[in-house]
Amino acid sequence: MADSDVLHAKHVLEYPYSRSVGPVIGAFLTALRDGRFVGVVGSGGSVIVPPTEYDPITGDDTGELVEVGPGGVVESWAWVSHPRRKHPLAHPFAWALITLDGAGTALLHAVDAGAPDALSTGARVTARFRPAGERVGSMSDVEAFVLEGGAAR
Amino acid sequence: MTDQPSAGSGEPIGPVTMLATPIRLDFDFTPGVAQSRFLRGLERGTFLGQRCPTCHKVYVPSRGTCPTDGVATTEDVELAGTGTVTTYCVVNVPFAGQSIEIPYIAAQVLLDGANLSFMGLIQEIPADEVRMGMRVEAVWVAPDELTPSLASVRYFRPNGEPDADYDTYKEYL
Numbered sequence: 001m002a003d004s005d006v007l008h009a010k011h012v013l014e015y016p017y018s019r020s021v022g023p024v025i026g027a028f029l030t031a032l033r034d035g036r037f038v039g040v041v042g043s044g045g046s047v048i049v050p051p052t053e054y055d056p057i058t059g060d061d062t063g064e065l066v067e068v069g070p071g072g073v074v075e076s077w078a079w080v081s082h083p084r085r086k087h088p089l090a091h092p093f094a095w096a097l098i099t100l101d102g103a104g105t106a107l108l109h110a111v112d113a114g115a116p117d118a119l120s121t122g123a124r125v126t127a128r129f130r131p132a133g134e135r136v137g138s139m140s141d142v143e144a145f146v147l148e149g150g151a152a153r
Numbered sequence: 154m155t156d157q158p159s160a161g162s163g164e165p166i167g168p169v170t171m172l173a174t175p176i177r178l179d180f181d182f183t184p185g186v187a188q189s190r191f192l193r194g195l196e197r198g199t200f201l202g203q204r205c206p207t208c209h210k211v212y213v214p215s216r217g218t219c220p221t222d223g224v225a226t227t228e229d230v231e232l233a234g235t236g237t238v239t240t241y242c243v244v245n246v247p248f249a250g251q252s253i254e255i256p257y258i259a260a261q262v263l264l265d266g267a268n269l270s271f272m273g274l275i276q277e278i279p280a281d282e283v284r285m286g287m288r289v290e291a292v293w294v295a296p297d298e299l300t301p302s303l304a305s306v307r308y309f310r311p312n313g314e315p316d317a318d319y320d321t322y323k324e325y326l
């Protein structure tokens with residue numbers, strides 16, 4: 001059998017799920033669509049971001065929604081030298097845990113820092129939102145975080 | 154998110170209530186030499202199996218080796234499009250992307266001359282009349298629609314022969 005007789009094909013496996021987000025995560029996503037962040041006040045008074053319906057420690061209902069960010073602090077990070085097709089940025093970036101100003105928990109997002117030596121734990125970053133017309137109520141409404149004072153592409 | 158009004162549409166926008174979270178995997182698939190031969194057979198409107206030189210069992214589709222003897226299967230065997238339903242399942246559950254009407258029958262068909270049963274649809278018979286041992290024949294797509302894919306086999310249908318004796322297929326359940 002000639003090599004040319006060996007077949008090759010593209011296969012796609014896809015599940016087109018959509019999920020109901022509920023009132024609390026819905027409020028978070030609605031705020032993202034508006035170009036802002038909100039968190040929710042937990043049992044101990046600390047603000048949980050992204051917000052949850054229940055306090056993760058006490059299990060009690062969480063309280064009121066409060067605005068946080070858009071600036072914050074990098075808690076830890078990992079550099080991605082070779083982004084994959086589905087990554088949020090096509091050029092090298094960092095995945096980072098970011099505590100937004102006013103928040104008591106960290107949020108995972110991409111930091112568009114240009115190069116790894118431009119980024120450090122404790123660095124101040126701020127959100128770069130997509131233009132209003134492109135925002136749909138999704139985490140990807142934040143294109144990436146960038147270092148406060150520039151350095152991003 | 155495709156079902157949310159865009160912020161730029163000028164329409165009043167309600168709160169976000171739904172989030173699209175598709176899971177998608179893209180594969181580059183190659184079936185290898187042995188299964189490519191089987192698929193090329195389908196493209197010609199035939200079932201092509203392979204016989205083990207040691208135990209003489211005929212596998213369809215062949216993986217290129219005998220799983221019992223661990224030797225390469227080299228002899229091609231062209232099988233008739235007739236066979237016996239060994240076991241089957243009536244599908245009553247609708248799901249996204251379903252292309253045939255429910256209820257339908259997914260069956261294991263033991264092709265005549267083969268020692269491995271084969272998954273196929275059973276049509277042209279009410280679902281509650283399908284039975285173990287029923288004799289069937291393959292219905293192929295039109296000659297100009299044959300492709301190296303199982304989609305070339307539209308389904309199996311009763312071929313009118315008397316049911317096979319249980320002893321002829323009991324080893325294949």
Ligand SMILES: [Zn+2]
Pocket residue numbers: 205206207208209210219220221222223
């Ligand atoms: Zn064998």
